[in-house]
Amino acid sequence: MSKKEIQDRIYNLLMSEEEITWKSILYNAIKSEEMDPWDIDVSKLSARFLETIKAMKELNLNLPAKLIFASAILLRIKSRKLLKDDINALDQLLTSPETDEFYEELQQEYRAMKYPSQDTGVKLVPRTPQPRRRKVSIFDLVKALDKALEVKHRRPFKPDTFRKVEVPKKKIDISKLIEKVYSKIESMFKETEQVKFSQILPSKKKADVIYTFISLLHLANSRKINIEQLKHFGDITITKARAALEQPTKEKIEI
Template sequence: MLLEMARRGEIDPWNIDVIDVTDRFLKKLEDAKNLDLRISGRVLLYAAILIRMKAETITLESVETTDEGEEDETPSFLIDDVEFDDGILEVLKSQRRRIRKITTLVDLIRELRKAEEVERRRKKRKVVERDIVKKTLVIFKEENLEDIISKVEREVLRILRSKKSISFYSLVRGKSVGKILDYYVSLLHLAFRRKVELNQREVYGDLEVKLP
């Protein structure tokens, strides 16, 4: 859609204004929605990312230090269609310098695709985690899951009495695959019960385990 807008002369591909492009992009989507035209999930995701980029651009350009920029102007038709993850917002915040340097359509598309890749990995990780839990429940069928959770909880709490946090890799180092699954599932249950807090700073990175 962005390339089409450039071909029609609606935007200048060599002098991109993120705010103007976002407004024009959203207007195109709203028109398509009103005509009951099919809109792909990728286009909807790009729209959500552009809104965040617009907010970041406004914040960067704002002279008022007390003004955090405009409130999110997410169109109502996007709220139901897009599950926008805060992880992308964090990526965009870390890319503020690059957002400031967006001047061409190529720059903009490159940043959109980077944010899209973060979202793709997040969804893939969620699917993998769900599969692991399902498979592990089968393994635990003949065992008492609560006993395993209690053992892991006692060990983790003992360690956290002397240090603020411990990495998952350190916790399971040298253990068999079966034991690693025991610890992983137990920690998920403990986090759900608010007995521990799990943090992951990057996709596929190590888990940090600490008290809530």
């Protein structure tokens, strides 16, 4: 079905219905696809339903949460191939030990459809379809979706959890720290031509090592000093930069 045909179908729905619901979209899809209401192709019907939802979003129409949730249910049912086996499989799933797993997946599916720009990591893995034991009617599907939506209201979604980020207790003025490190190195250069990184560390605490190393990198990048490490995880040797050797007078560091 072309994009224009889908849009025309939406306009027809808007003109004929006071409110577009998931049921009206399903019934309209049955009519437009000329399906037998007593023997529907759930896979094809789901595809048409999702095409309509996508087109509605492109037209900037406001989508009710229930409409998006119904889309997620159809997509999840389709991926599990439940209705290819028997409509009762969905009823069994809603009351089986797998219920929690189903709704966990459904919650992810709902978020993926509501926030398409966010990567949720959800991947649909089609299950191997089993032989159909009986025909599935549109009334069976509507009843199953009604039941699933009812369960959804009884099982509120878990709130999104965000990783807590600890705010540093003590703020560091990196500019002052760089000046302090450089001043210490210059002072040691008066007695020796080479200084070791381990010699300028205030302590072996992780924070001191990291901040001193950052200061050292900045000074080297500013060509105030030269640094060299002969082996991995070995001590770093600090020497005067060529510019510093040619100009012994102390100059202010540009941060």
